Amino acid sequence: MIITDIRLAKLTVPLVTPFKTSLRTVTEIDDLVVVIHTDSGEVGYGSAPETPLITGDSHSSMIEVINKVFIPLLMGSNIENTWQIAAKLQQVIPCHNSAKAALEIALFDLYGQLHHLPLYQALLMTNSSKPLTSGCDEPMMLKTDITISMNDFDSMLADSNKAISQGFDVLKVKVGNNLNDDIKSVIRLYKAIGKNVDIRLDVNQAWTAQQTLHAAQCFIDNNVIIELIEQPVKADDISGLQYITERTEIPIMADESAFNLNQIKNLVEQKAADIINIKLMKTAGITQAVAIADYCESKNIPCMIGCMLEGSIAVAAAAHLALAKSRSITKIDLDGPSLGKYDPVTGGVCFDKSTIYLSNAAGLGITAIDGLIYL
Structure with a gap:
């Protein structure tokens, strides 16, 4: 499962009531969505909001660093190596936590799909372990x-x-x-x-x-x-x-x-x-x-x-x-x-x-x- 394309999108959902804290007031959920495509047809999704007062990340800064730094790094990578890919993602440039988070989420979405496991089970795998099964189909x-x-x-x-x-x-x-x-x-x-x-x-x-x-x-x-x-x-x-x-x-x-x-x-x-x-x-x-x-x-x-x-x-x-x-x-x-x-x-x-x-x-x-x- 090889990464062939990475696209960015916006997704906005209005709130039932305004979200108010001592730091800000917000009226909608506004996410930047990362969509990773593979050569075998699977698609992985990740997302991140902009929280400049907390993480220092805005959508514009995320878009720039993803396009200029992270997409060139990830293109052509094999999802089998997700843990190693994520390590490179973290090390290539400091900060930009939300952009890295959105990309890691999409990568691990694909990692679970690769092993035919829900993400929580895929996260319990080690390098030497066989894929885990839950034993039931109940949510x-x-x-x-x-x-x-x-x-x-x-x-x-x-x-x-x-x-x-x-x-x-x-x-x-x-x-x-x-x-x-x-x-x-x-x-x-x-x-x-x-x-x-x-x-x-x-x-x-x-x-x-x-x-x-x-x-x-x-x-x-x-x-x-x-x-x-x-x-x-x-x-x-x-x-x-x-x-x-x-x-x-x-x-x-x-x-x-x-x-x-x-x-x-x-x-x-x-x-x-x-x-x-x-x-x-x-x-x-x-x-x-x-x-x-x-x-x-x-x-x-x-x-x-x-x-x-x-x-x-x-x-x-x-x-x-x-x-x-x-x-x-x-x-x-x-x-x-x-x-x-x-x-x-x-x-x-x-x-x-x-x-x-x-x-x-x-x-x-x-x-x-x-x-x-x-x-």
């Missing part, structure tokens, strides 16, 4: 949380109640606008719906270490149970993360501070986080994410699999990774496709509100994508 299943955007309290409560009515039992609540308002809103929200769901807080770097400890103590004093607090301080404030982690019983999760394996080793060694959030757009794709999950398993550090505001192509790959590395990835935050008004992707992974179904189709199992606009 595998994951349960995801859903994001409640930062908003006025009444809107957040309405969004939470709607999510609960749809079967979500874990809410990831965005905060970080004003500390006192954040605390009051979370306490009110918990008292209104906390018995029905678990609540995670995502601060998106908006608090200081002292503010985080103050908020955590307020929650404890008011008998508000918070499952975790995600990235409360600036990404480079590792000492702040360590200070918080040492002083509160609420688990602290690193997100923007945890892009690559070296950063995560540093966090673990300094005991600066209780949980690590793995996202394919941060890790530059599947290979680094696998390494991080394996390392965290060796250190008994639980992981969450997360996503940016991205569609079902990349999120499908993240779901397969979560299933393959379920011993370390114990928390699922893959609600991106559920936030869209529809899913333009047919086949493979089905995103049904809180439930994610993974079929045993080869690779990602994608059979069609509506609305692709080729560049």
Whole structure:
């Protein structure tokens, strides 16, 4: 299975409601899609959103580096050598994590198709192992949380109640606008719906270490149970993360501070986080994410699999990774496709509100994508 063509396209899906965090407001899922063709007729898909405030990647920068650097590197490669190809992809140029992620996803989609395995099983193969089989044709299943955007309290409560009515039992609540308002809103929200769901807080770097400890103590004093607090301080404030982690019983999760394996080793060694959030757009794709999950398993550090505001192509790959590395990835935050008004992707992974179904189709199992606009 030899790569003969690589094409780029755009895919846009409007959101049900605007996605609001302390960093940005977004009204649609806007993905750059990578389509890799082979000499034997198989097609592999990958995608990436633009997240310049987080990864530094825009679609224009991705398009340029893919066309000028990555396509010449990949053309003519044999999909049998996907792990080696991915290693070259990571080494040829620094940064450009989202572009690398989109390409790695498409490569591993083809790798699964080559071995007639769903991606999660293909990721469990070693160089010496025979292809694995699941023993059944029933789809595998994951349960995801859903994001409640930062908003006025009444809107957040309405969004939470709607999510609960749809079967979500874990809410990831965005905060970080004003500390006192954040605390009051979370306490009110918990008292209104906390018995029905678990609540995670995502601060998106908006608090200081002292503010985080103050908020955590307020929650404890008011008998508000918070499952975790995600990235409360600036990404480079590792000492702040360590200070918080040492002083509160609420688990602290690193997100923007945890892009690559070296950063995560540093966090673990300094005991600066209780949980690590793995996202394919941060890790530059599947290979680094696998390494991080394996390392965290060796250190008994639980992981969450997360996503940016991205569609079902990349999120499908993240779901397969979560299933393959379920011993370390114990928390699922893959609600991106559920936030869209529809899913333009047919086949493979089905995103049904809180439930994610993974079929045993080869690779990602994608059979069609509506609305692709080729560049």
